[in-house]
Amino acid sequence: MLKKERQAYILHQLNLHNKVLSSGLCEAINVSEDTIRRDLQELADSGKIIKVHGGALSLSFSDFNLHNNNVYGKDEKQVIARKAIGLIKENMVVLTSGGTTINELARSLPRELKATFISGSIPAILEYSNHPNIDVIVIGDKISKNSRITIGADAIAKIRSLKVDLCILGINAIDIKHGVTDCDWDVAQLKKVMIDSSQNVVALAISEKIDTYQPIHICPLQNIDYLITELNPDDERLSAYKKMGIQLI
Amino acid sequence: MLKKERQAYILHQLNLHNKVLSSGLCEAINVSEDTIRRDLQELADSGKIIKVHGGALSLSFSDFNLHNNNVYGKDEKQVIARKAIGLIKENMVVLTSGGTTINELARSLPRELKATFISGSIPAILEYSNHPNIDVIVIGDKISKNSRITIGADAIAKIRSLKVDLCILGINAIDIKHGVTDCDWDVAQLKKVMIDSSQNVVALAISEKIDTYQPIHICPLQNIDYLITELNPDDERLSAYKKMGIQLI
DNA sequence: GAAATTCCTGCAAAAACCTGCTGAAAAAAG
DNA sequence: CTTTTTTCAGCAGGTTTTTGCAGGAATTTC
Numbered sequence: 001m002l003k004k005e006r007q008a009y010i011l012h013q014l015n016l017h018n019k020v021l022s023s024g025l026c027e028a029i030n031v032s033e034d035t036i037r038r039d040l041q042e043l044a045d046s047g048k049i050i051k052v053h054g055g056a057l058s059l060s061f062s063d064f065n066l067h068n069n070n071v072y073g074k075d076e077k078q079v080i081a082r083k084a085i086g087l088i089k090e091n092m093v094v095l096t097s098g099g100t101t102i103n104e105l106a107r108s109l110p111r112e113l114k115a116t117f118i119s120g121s122i123p124a125i126l127e128y129s130n131h132p133n134i135d136v137i138v139i140g141d142k143i144s145k146n147s148r149i150t151i152g153a154d155a156i157a158k159i160r161s162l163k164v165d166l167c168i169l170g171i172n173a174i175d176i177k178h179g180v181t182d183c184d185w186d187v188a189q190l191k192k193v194m195i196d197s198s199q200n201v202v203a204l205a206i207s208e209k210i211d212t213y214q215p216i217h218i219c220p221l222q223n224i225d226y227l228i229t230e231l232n233p234d235d236e237r238l239s240a241y242k243k244m245g246i247q248l249i
Numbered sequence: 250m251l252k253k254e255r256q257a258y259i260l261h262q263l264n265l266h267n268k269v270l271s272s273g274l275c276e277a278i279n280v281s282e283d284t285i286r287r288d289l290q291e292l293a294d295s296g297k298i299i300k301v302h303g304g305a306l307s308l309s310f311s312d313f314n315l316h317n318n319n320v321y322g323k324d325e326k327q328v329i330a331r332k333a334i335g336l337i338k339e340n341m342v343v344l345t346s347g348g349t350t351i352n353e354l355a356r357s358l359p360r361e362l363k364a365t366f367i368s369g370s371i372p373a374i375l376e377y378s379n380h381p382n383i384d385v386i387v388i389g390d391k392i393s394k395n396s397r398i399t400i401g402a403d404a405i406a407k408i409r410s411l412k413v414d415l416c417i418l419g420i421n422a423i424d425i426k427h428g429v430t431d432c433d434w435d436v437a438q439l440k441k442v443m444i445d446s447s448q449n450v451v452a453l454a455i456s457e458k459i460d461t462y463q464p465i466h467i468c469p470l471q472n473i474d475y476l477i478t479e480l481n482p483d484d485e486r487l488s489a490y491k492k493m494g495i496q497l498i
Numbered sequence: 499g500a501a502a503t504t505c506c507t508g509c510a511a512a513a514a515c516c517t518g519c520t521g522a523a524a525a526a527a528g
Numbered sequence: 529c530t531t532t533t534t535t536c537a538g539c540a541g542g543t544t545t546t547t548g549c550a551g552g553a554a555t556t557t558c
Contacts, residue, residue, distance in 0.1 A: 003546075004301045005268060008310060022504080032548050037505070053555065054504065120387070122371075122378055129371055129392050132267040132309045138369070138399050140389025140407060143378050150387050158389060252536070271514075281538050286515070302514065302545060 001029060007039050009111075014049055014058040016108060021055040074104070076206045076230035081105040083228045083249045084168060084204055090114055092165045095194050096124055098149035098187070099170030101204045103127060109134065118164065120150035120190070144186055151186040159193045167198030171205045171218075174227070176240050178213040179220040188216040195223050202226040210237060221246060250278055256288050263298055263307045270304040295432065297395075309394040323353070325455045325479035330354040332477045332498045333417060333453055339363055341414045344443050345373055347398040347436070348419030350453045352376060358383065367413065369399035369439070393435060400435040408442045416447030420454045420467075423476070425489050427462040428469040437465040444468050451475040459486060470495060 001009075006029055013020050026036045044051035050059060081104040088094060091114055096102050098121030106117075106127030117128045120139035128136045141155035169191055173181045180203060182188040195201050195218070207229045221244045231238060233248035242248055250258075255278055262269050271289065275282045293300035299310055330353040337343060340363055345351050347370030355366075355376030366377045369388035377385045390404035418440055422430045429452060431437040444450050444467070456478045470493045480487060482497035491497055 002268065002270075002301050002303050002306070004299070004306055004310065033504085034506095034549080035547060038547085120389075122375055122387075125392070126371055126375060129394070129397060130309075132307065132394075136392040138371075138387060138389040138392060140369075140387045140399070140403075143374070143385040143387060145378070145381075148378060150389070154389075282514080283516095283539080284537055287537085 001031075003039070006031070006035075007043055010036075010039060010043065010056070011048060012111070014056065018058045019055060023054075025055075077101045077104040078108065079230040080204050080206065080228050081108045084202060085109060085113075086249070087166065087168075087202060087226065088113065088115055092116070093118065095119070095159070095162065095164045095167045095198055097121065097169045097191055097194065098124060098147050101170040101206070102168065105168065105204070118162065120155055122148045122150075144184075147184060147187055149187065149190070151190060156189060156193050159190065159197055162197045164198050166200050166202060167194050168202045168204065169194065171203045171209065173209055173212045173214040174203065174205055174221075174224075174241075175211045175213045176221070176244070178217065180218040180224065181214040182216050182218055183214040185216055188218050191218050195219050200225045202228060204228050207231050207235075207237065210241075250280070252288070255280070255284075256292060259285075259288060259292065259305075260297060263305065267307045267310065268304060273304070307394070323349075326350045326353040327357065328479040329453050329455065329477050330357045333451060334358060334362075335498070336415065336417075336449075336451060336475065337362065337364055341365070342367065344368070344408070344411065344413045344416045344447055346370065346418045346440055346443060347373060347396050350419040350455070351417065354417065354453070367411065369404055371397045371399075393433075396433060396436055398436070398439070400439060405438060405442050408439065408446055411446045413447050415449050415451065416443050417451045417453065418443065420452045420458065422458055422461045422463040423452065423454055423470075423473075423490075424460045424462045425470065425493070427466065429467040429473065430463040431465050431467055432463040434465055437467050440467045444472050449474045451477060453477050456480050456486065459490075 009029065010020060010025060022033055022036045022040065026033045040049065040051050040056050043049045044056065048059070050057040077100060080101055084105050085108060093116045096117060096119045102121060103123045106124045109131055111131065112133065114133045116135040116137065118137040118139065119125055119128065120141065122143065125136060125138055128134050139150050139155045139158050141150035141152040143149070144151045171180050172183060182191065201224050203224050203226065205227070210229065221241070224246050226249055227238070227241055227246045228249045229238065238248050258278065259269060259274060271282055271285045275285045289298065289300050289305050292298045293305065299306045299308060326349060329350055333354050334357060342365045345366060345368045351370060352372045355373045358380055360381060363382045365384040365386065367386040367388065368374055368377070369390065371392065374385060374387055377383050388399050388404045388407050390399035390401040392398070393400045420429050421432060431440065450473050452473045452475065454476070459478065470490065473495050475498055476487070476490055476495045477498045478487065487497050
């Protein structure tokens with residue numbers, strides 16, 4: 001493994017977990033601890049990381065004002081992201097919505113995964129396009145300031161013209177009676193079309209959104225193939241959804 | 250195997266695997282390691298790859314952390330950005346290309362400016378969408394890893410359907426004889442269409458790109474209305490362009 | 499305060515790099 | 529069609545980078 005490559009790997013790990021251990025890295029990359037130390041030293045000298053005894057910390061650890069750190073429920077979302085990644089197979093075409101859970105997913109994609117991602121979410125696109133093996137297709141239209149995704153007739157028409165393998169939605173609310181619901185009309189329209197254009201639909205939600213609902217209807221539960229939360233699939237809070245035929249992960 | 254052929258092979262391998270080893274290449278192509286080294290050197294000089302000790306990496310490796318911080322010629326680009334902002338009037342619709350100069354422009358836009366920006370450049374879009382008073386319209390299509398802009402037939406068709414007030418291009422090379430030129434075919438196509446769809450065209454270039462040219466033609470000097478560099482408009486290096494009727498800023 | 503890590507310094511071997519040179523091949527000129 | 533010029537690939541040498549290791553200093557932890 002080349003030096004730059006190693007350092008990129010370290011930075012990536014650091015973005016993901018906010019900390020790395022020298023010991024862990026030299027294990028993972030299979031080089032001597034001295035080499036890791038020197039890499040960390042270099043990265044620290046160029047101001048990309050904060051070196052500490054035994055490893056290093058990400059910069060965003062200190063200035064906790066930065067975007068990805070104060071995401072609400074970050075740990076849960078990382079768990080969800082990891083589970084969702086398991087559903088993405090080689091060379092799939094995947095359509096994703098916006099939202100912080102999706103961003104977490106985008107950031108955690110393994111380097112070696114080859115796939116095509118289609119999205120209108122600016123933060124997600126940015127993450128996807130950092131990945132070397134992922135083709136990214138952008139849904140164009142006007143950007144909605146709140147949600148940082150493209151919305152409008154063009155976006156909807158474009159999505160409608162697709163037929164992809166997998167659709168991964170970060171959802172705002174789901175319950176037995178109303179199905180999947182949302183609070184933003186434009187976003188809801190988009191999600192509807194995304195569901196129609198996909199073979200399989202995956203819903204990502206942290207557990208506190210389970211059994212809640214919002215004013216705008218997106219789809220009934222029948223349209224959802226997988227529901228991913230940070231909970232164990234056997235958790236009783238999810239049993240009702242299992243009965244509806246949704247696969248829990 | 251010819252030189253061009255070899256280099257094409259290297260680029261191909263690089264697109265495929267994101268890294269190549271000098272040793273591996275000289276094995277595969279069956280030439281001496283020096284030859285490979287010289288090829289890599291050339292490709293690196295023309296900015297197509299990133300050369301590292303032991304081989305080379307694809308451009309998509311350049312982590313955006315590095316992108317934001319040590320942009321080459323950053324100070325000059327900030328000067329250019331400030332000048333360019335002077336051309337943007339209230340409620341204008343502005344089409345912008347990609348490139349680090351444009352990113353600098355996007356970052357420097359005054360908070361109170363109300364306008365609509367249209368672009369396919371991911372970093373630029375991100376900056377625009379941080380601004381409170383700017384409407385952002387995204388040109389959708391597949392993302393080119395090298396340039397981080399959307400390219401393709403959809404993007405071109407979309408741009409062709411527009412007619413905007415101002416088009417701001419970060420340009421790669423300009424000289425009296427060839428006009429505006431570039432080294433990336435896809436990018437050149439986009440810029441051509443952007444120029445056609447705009448009332449006025451502004452070219453941004455740091456002075457060292459003045460009087461240079463690249464293989465792919467974009468437009469003759471007649472199509473350019475304004476040329477902005479970090480130099481004083483009266484600088485003698487620019488006088489030839491003034492004579493051609495281009496307004497210098 | 500002692501044991502265990504981790505860190506730093508210097509060193510040496512291996513790998514990769516650069517420079518200048520040479521002869522061969524291709525391109526341009528006559 | 530020949531001569532000249534230019535470009536190209538390989539080689540020799542000397543230099544730099546990278547990496548792992550050893551031994552001692554510094555830091556953490558219990």
